[in-house]
Amino acid sequence: MNNKQFLSGNEAIARGAWEAGIHVACGYPGTPSTEIIENLARYEDVDVEWSTNEKVAFDVAYGASIAGARSLVSMKHVGVNVALDSLMVTPFSGVNGGFVVITADDPGMHSSQNEQDNRFFAKFAKIPMLEPSDCQEAKEFVKVAFDISEQFDVAVFLRTTTRTSHSKSIVEFSEPNRTPPQKYKQDPHKHVVPIWGKRWRNNIEERLKKLEEFAETFPFNAIEWNSKKIGVITSGICYEYAKEVFPDASFLKLGMIFPLPKKMIEYFCDGVEKIYVIEELEPFLEEQLRLLGVKNPFGLTNISGKDMFTNIFELSPDIVSRAFNGNGKQKNFESEITIPPRPPVMCPGCPHSGVYYVLHKLKTIVTGDIGCYTLGALPPFNALDTTFCMGSGIGNAFGMEKVHRNTMGKKLVAVIGDGTFLHSGIAPLIDIVFNKGITTIVLMDNSTTGMTGHQQHPGMGKTVRNLDTFAINYEQLIRAIGVNHIRVVDPYDLEETEAAMKEALALNEPAVVISRRPCVLIEEEKAKTRYPYEILDELCEECDLCLKIGCPAIDGSQSVPFISKERCIGCNLCAELCNFDAIRMIPTN
């Protein structure tokens, strides 16, 4: 094998974990973390799974560590919120095999509902965190993280951001160290935390002190002396940005961002005239630095951080450079020419389109959830009233119903995808039944995890390696919860979908409508022969009703809409809407 490869940060992390001798890896898909588990699944000597959700992933991987294996859990930033309950106990109980928790943050909210700086979780849980600045470091840091984890008997965070996860650079491989797991050592005094946790509390503080000492000589915390006029303290991708903007400056580059090497920071600050702390999102390093009361010969006021470099969205060489030079906004051409935005859209033939057309038509109040179907909030559907985070929509709908049951009860719908339902939608549905709600739920079953790129989930009958496994039967599951009214519809059949929705909404009990049709981007679906449609000019009355299905294959900018032959997949939805029979399948001969 070629010893050097062009890898993304996520691919490099998978390689590093394998080189480090990992035995178990668990995760839940979420941009920008998804490819870590996908790539780990290629190493056949690692037990890899897509877990039901991040907390489950955490618990399974942690169990493997307690059993004696090096193990890893991977998730996006908001996934850590889900797994946090489990995470917060681990400082008490420690590890057996090395245990690494990967948090992939998304500054700039490229593909997330919020922006949050997960570096604070390291401080909150009192466990160390490493942050690589490129793909080579991503690979090396995973290995170092396992060593630290075992040396200090602690879970270790590895934090990436979108620009380290999804950038590619050249990575040099090393020989793997594939040793078997250690033997399991029973230790209930350490691992039954509610009973004996108190005796470990002090240990957490002592461990932190030892880690602070360790940070002072940790080789990836390094000073690069250059001009003493400017000293930059930074970590992660911001190091790369700062090197572009300040090629002549001295740098303190932190590979471990918690706990910090206090003496090294003091020594560095003592040697430079002006200090810039360059970090994305919150002033995590800067606050700690200021608390240290660094005695720079030029005084504390000689530290700049969030007073110059914004805490909103991601940084870039451009933003760092303009902040430093004080020349405000970037020049683009928006002031001279209108540049319309291009939001993401649902695909031609997306099964969600049929559901949203019907919900829009019925003027329902809809609580949404996380997935491709969040795009139903955009025109022409404008179908969503709310969307917050994974699994929240069903509970939100029930809460709204409690306040306005008489006026809104028969109009409230919670929509949720199959993957999200299994992640965290079951418990709130139980809550509705338990507490005598009447909410209607649409389970949009497209047989995959759509938005993140078709990862396997427990409803699909396939594991992460595409091996056959049990597939959840949603009807049985939902019936067992206590929902008696369940209807299954094909969202390509608008009449059937509308009838089922009306029936469900009229009931005085909880109801679930399962809208079932596979995502059009699944390989088996893409392999099908497509029979595209066309609009006949002579029959079209220019009513634009076909545009109400929100299909990007239909260009509505001219008076007679036009269907792109290359992009239409022949779902027939637009033809169902046309009152003039002006839309038909293109004759094949």
Added chain:
Amino acid sequence: MNSSIKKNLLFSGVGGQGILLISELTARAAIHAGFDVKKTEVHGAAQRGGSVVSHVRFSQKVYSPLSKVGDVDILLSLEKLEGLRWAHYVKDGGIILLNNEERSPQPMTEKKVEYPQNIEEFLSSKRYNVQTIDAISIASEMGNYRAANTILLGAMASHTEIADEHWLAVMKENLNPKILELNLKAFERGKELTYSSV
């Protein structure tokens, strides 16, 4: 590798057009030629038919994967409006290659979207070297419209100062043998279109 060469490239278009494949081929050609290379783009929600951009930078040593505004040598856009959206990244006198493809964005409000007119003229007035290539028509004439992106890659290749042997090696390594011949021809055809006055 010529150690004085330092190039910042930008690839833009609409999710699903194949931007990530052509930026990947370009990055690999630069590696094959001996350069340090970094590349970045955003995955996930940003790709469902939305605006997509991919940065590729190569030189003897590259730090940031992201280019600065006004620092890009060549912008290759698979769609015209997306070329306009990212054009301010291009340096004065830089090259903008536009695929002659217009895709109306879905509106974010009830108002219909007005697709900007005269994008080429506007960009040419900004001290850029703008070339529009009807890649889909040319590819269709060659027998398969899917080779359009490789035609554009060919048109861009000479400006990158990466020798042909590297491009050809990378295409052979990375493309399905079934479509390799077509793509090699499309690359050659693209090179013939290279804007000679630049």
